[in-house]
Amino acid sequence: MSHQRESPIAMGKEEFKRIGHELIDTIAEFIDTISERPVTTGETPSQIQQVLGHAALPEHGTPAAALLTKAAGLVMNHSLLNGHPKFLGYITSSAAPIGALADLLAASINPNVGANILSPMATTIERQTIGWLAELIGVSPSYGGVLVSGGNMANFTAFLAARTAKAPKSLKTAGLAGTGGALVAYCPTTTHSWIEKAAVLFGHGSNAIRWIPTDDANKMDLAALRQAIADDLSGGKTPFLVVGTAGDVSTGAVDDLRTIAAICRLYGLWFHVDGAYGIPAAAVPAYRMLFDGIDEADSIALDPHKWLYSPLEAGCTLVKNPQHLLDTYSAHAAYYNFDGDDGEVPNHNYYECGFQNSRGFRALKVWLGLQHAGRSGYVQMINDDISLARLLFERAASHPELEAITHGLSISTLRYVPAGHYNGRPETENYLNTLNEALLNDLQRRGDVFLSNAVIRGKYCLRACVVNFRTSAQDIEAVIEIIVREGQKTHLKLRQQQGATTAAAYGS
Numbered sequence: 001m002s003h004q005r006e007s008p009i010a011m012g013k014e015e016f017k018r019i020g021h022e023l024i025d026t027i028a029e030f031i032d033t034i035s036e037r038p039v040t041t042g043e044t045p046s047q048i049q050q051v052l053g054h055a056a057l058p059e060h061g062t063p064a065a066a067l068l069t070k071a072a073g074l075v076m077n078h079s080l081l082n083g084h085p086k087f088l089g090y091i092t093s094s095a096a097p098i099g100a101l102a103d104l105l106a107a108s109i110n111p112n113v114g115a116n117i118l119s120p121m122a123t124t125i126e127r128q129t130i131g132w133l134a135e136l137i138g139v140s141p142s143y144g145g146v147l148v149s150g151g152n153m154a155n156f157t158a159f160l161a162a163r164t165a166k167a168p169k170s171l172k173t174a175g176l177a178g179t180g181g182a183l184v185a186y187c188p189t190t191t192h193s194w195i196e197k198a199a200v201l202f203g204h205g206s207n208a209i210r211w212i213p214t215d216d217a218n219k220m221d222l223a224a225l226r227q228a229i230a231d232d233l234s235g236g237k238t239p240f241l242v243v244g245t246a247g248d249v250s251t252g253a254v255d256d257l258r259t260i261a262a263i264c265r266l267y268g269l270w271f272h273v274d275g276a277y278g279i280p281a282a283a284v285p286a287y288r289m290l291f292d293g294i295d296e297a298d299s300i301a302l303d304p305h306k307w308l309y310s311p312l313e314a315g316c317t318l319v320k321n322p323q324h325l326l327d328t329y330s331a332h333a334a335y336y337n338f339d340g341d342d343g344e345v346p347n348h349n350y351y352e353c354g355f356q357n358s359r360g361f362r363a364l365k366v367w368l369g370l371q372h373a374g375r376s377g378y379v380q381m382i383n384d385d386i387s388l389a390r391l392l393f394e395r396a397a398s399h400p401e402l403e404a405i406t407h408g409l410s411i412s413t414l415r416y417v418p419a420g421h422y423n424g425r426p427e428t429e430n431y432l433n434t435l436n437e438a439l440l441n442d443l444q445r446r447g448d449v450f451l452s453n454a455v456i457r458g459k460y461c462l463r464a465c466v467v468n469f470r471t472s473a474q475d476i477e478a479v480i481e482i483i484v485r486e487g488q489k490t491h492l493k494l495r496q497q498q499g500a501t502t503a504a505a506y507g508s
């Protein structure tokens, strides 16, 4: 009798090879033909539910080959493809194929990167990856950090490190009650919604955020920042954190980081930079100056799953003095024997550096991507993305039916403006907002291009963000044509609807 256990979820070597090769063939074909597919099918949630069906939890198993064939069909044919060259919405990048292979390898070994002893090589690779990210954006290699799931978590992780560093030491035992609700944080109005979530979730309440207005270039108004800090100090508040943005989500604007750093130094505040999207552009010599002052940040959020083309999920919190992470997140349980007895300080026990305890090997896809393209490869891709966003802006600026609104880093905003609608009258502006919102909804359902939106100084805009190594100049030209063509149709449709409403009102 064999002593091998029969486990329904185990898979023999031959079966794994056969199914694995088949799956890789299917994925290779998918990647190769991604530009010929629709960006999205535009199916409604109920249509998708119908495709999936309503099967109950299966009582018995099904052979893996059939399951994987079915799963591949479902996700390849009914997903929004952010790897499509005309996917320019939000800030989700085309995923590097090496990242997909990395995830397969990572899952096969399945190290728990919570503690060095559980993941000796993976922990060391994560540490090297974090060092390389610091090097890529040009801050001191002494920055340490932790990989997290994405931008929200990277910013949350830093927010709490800032609080530990700047709040009274009683915070750990007495909680926020001991601070008298006095802690306040400052950020530009352009800051991503993570800051509101952080203030609410971590017990400060949204009133603890001071939203600082931005100037015409969408950068934080620093005179207003100084004034707000001074007002709070004289009002008995305890400022602890200033957030600068390095690539705001709507327009790609980068704050004046050097001056914010000086203000933080003057008042003894923590300087955090949300570079979740934009900071990789600091690697490009032509744009380095935009990020002047980043080397003074106490913490930086940077998302490899945005502009470094890692598959979801991969974010990173970099901290100038990594001790602040340990001060914030370290906890010692009697049942953990993670400190080693060989006299060496563990390379890192990452469970002590952030929210997670058990942690996956997300570093592998980032680490491999950085090597596959190399620094020069990333500089080239990021530079190209910025040039393509600029091309879109320029094409919009020279088109009689388009208005170019902003261009910053790899984000451009524009709107469709039919002939005769450039008069700036409030009723025309209202109509243009309605028109562009309807146009965006149409575009998002159609599937030949995917854009998102931004509202800039009251104007509802179409927004394209190029974090996509597959997008070409031809795609950008096509996007312009599609926007104009669909804009004309939407305008006609709205006019007809308005005509019908007016006719109905007059009883004709």
Ligand SMILES: Cc1ncc(COP(=O)(O)O)c(C=O)c1O
Residues within 6 Å of the ligand: 090, 091, 149, 150, 151, 152, 153, 155, 192, 194, 247, 248, 249, 274, 275, 276, 277, 303, 315
């Ligand atoms: C500047 C900035 N910060 C934070 C985030 C949140 O990132 P995530 O969606 O990965 O949590 C985004 C997302 O677009 C962003 O642009």
